[in-house]
Amino acid sequence: MTFLEIRFIDLVDIFLVAYLMYRLYKLIKGTVALNIFIGIFAFIVFWLVIKSLNMDLSSTILDNFVNVGVLAIIVVFQQEIRRFLLLLGSKYNLHNKFSFDRFFESKSAGMMNIYIKPVVQACEDCARSKTGVLIVITKNSELLDFVHTGELLNAVISRRLIESVFFKNSPLHDGAVIINRNKIKAAGCILPVSQNMELPKRFGLRHRAGMGITESTDAVAIVVSEERGRISFFQNGRGEYNISIEELEKRLEEAGLTN
């Protein structure tokens, strides 16, 4: 008698489910969605217990909830499902990976500094003058949805231009600058705001927007606080706060930016 026969494809299946669960957990960790998820899990356990005890009345009522459960989950987790698919799409964006432009783009360390340096220097100046800054640097995904919420610039990256954009009286100082493929693609862009409850309370919407865009895409974000002049760096929905200019430069070099 073969009690348990495990095929290779079953192992692949298990790993696939485990990976999806892991990604889902990472996506909703620290957000209210995690509490909802735990609530749903508790509900399922409760439902199974009721069923196994053959409690007919309760079971009939709960059955009706379970029948519309998938629909309810899609509605409740609408934001998270959207973020998950967006992240998947931007991480494995084949168009960008096999784009012709890439063959003609130099990725040497020297070339990378051409745009890292002005960004870092602008952040240093803005931190000193306590000017609020929110800069997003794209990786595989070009973030065109977010670019279109702002003013299209397509400008060569320069320290002075970044500082001018975020200068308090500039009409473009509100919102984010998006840097894409060695260009300042747009300014005044509106980003998704993170719901992460782990973000310290002292941070407001600028930091939440910096975190939000890195939760749902593979981009990185830099925030300079207007209040304290401190620099924060966001990647994969995680933030590092009050970092030095040297650390910022290091993070950008390590981020594997393909701009």
Ligand SMILES: Nc1ncnc2c1ncn2[C@@H]1O[C@H](COP(=O)(O)OP(=O)(O)OP(=O)(O)O)[C@@H](O)[C@H]1O
């Ligand atoms: N969704 C968003 N997308 C892009 N930029 C945003 C968004 N929400 C807020 N901002 C920017 O953040 C500014 C408000 O920042 P707020 O004071 O709430 O942030 P903060 O995190 O406390 O940072 P600071 O220390 O600079 O005040 C807005 O004026 C706007 O420029």
